[in-house]
Amino acid sequence: GAVVSQHPSWVICKSGTSVKIECRSLDFQATTMFWYRQFPKQSLMLMATSNEGSKATYEQGVEKDKFLINHASLTLSTLTVTSAHPEDSSFYICSALRGEVAEQYFGPGTRLTVT
Amino acid sequence: KQEVTQIPAALSVPEGENLVLNCSFTDSAIYNLQWFRQDPGKGLTSLLLIQSSQREQTSGRLNASLDKSSGRSTLYIAASQPGDSATYLCAVIQGAQKLVFGQGTRLTINP
Numbered sequence: 328g329a330v331v332s333q334h335p336s337w338v339i340c341k342s343g344t345s346v347k348i349e350c351r352s353l354d355f356q357a358t359t360m361f362w363y364r365q366f367p368k369q370s371l372m373l374m375a376t377s378n379e380g381s382k383a384t385y386e387q388g389v390e391k392d393k394f395l396i397n398h399a400s401l402t403l404s405t406l407t408v409t410s411a412h413p414e415d416s417s418f419y420i421c422s423a424l425r426g427e428v429a430e431q432y433f434g435p436g437t438r439l440t441v442t
Numbered sequence: 443k444q445e446v447t448q449i450p451a452a453l454s455v456p457e458g459e460n461l462v463l464n465c466s467f468t469d470s471a472i473y474n475l476q477w478f479r480q481d482p483g484k485g486l487t488s489l490l491l492i493q494s495s496q497r498e499q500t501s502g503r504l505n506a507s508l509d510k511s512s513g514r515s516t517l518y519i520a521a522s523q524p525g526d527s528a529t530y531l532c533a534v535i536q537g538a539q540k541l542v543f544g545q546g547t548r549l550t551i552n553p
Binding site for chain 2: 333361420422431434
């Protein structure tokens, strides 16, 4: 149990386009999901907290207009990178909070490359 | 601001050895501490979660300890195997369930 999926697993897009990444909790409901980004050989940095039915909470320094987060259901959160640029190329990982055990379960990640 | 540091950054040992990975954090006001494993290009696999009221957790060949007062945690791996090769991440859990990660220890177990 406690499986989290991400789609797509990798994506290549041209500079200026937008990309949507999905995060799904497959066998539990998650009112809270988190989005992280990870640069090569670096650790994960929290970008934002996604709450079902309400606006996301962004960490300091993360542009909310560039990284749009929608948590429309208890099993799905989406991250849209708008007007992507090469510096947005990164590994994006989501996690879902399983409330009854207060533990985060992580997705497999999405590799975004902006050319 | 919470800072999490992991030492060493990289470690290479022969198969069969016991080893210890270290994690330290600057703010002892944490809820829990969690150890993860990450394989190259993959997501995170949770290994052990230690609640703030606990001193240690064990799972198979893994044992994690927590000393909140000193801001330290260790992950002990017994009888290491080549399949244990991965990056190990330590994260402290603070308010609103936010995780603050260390930089990780890249572990290589040589056959």
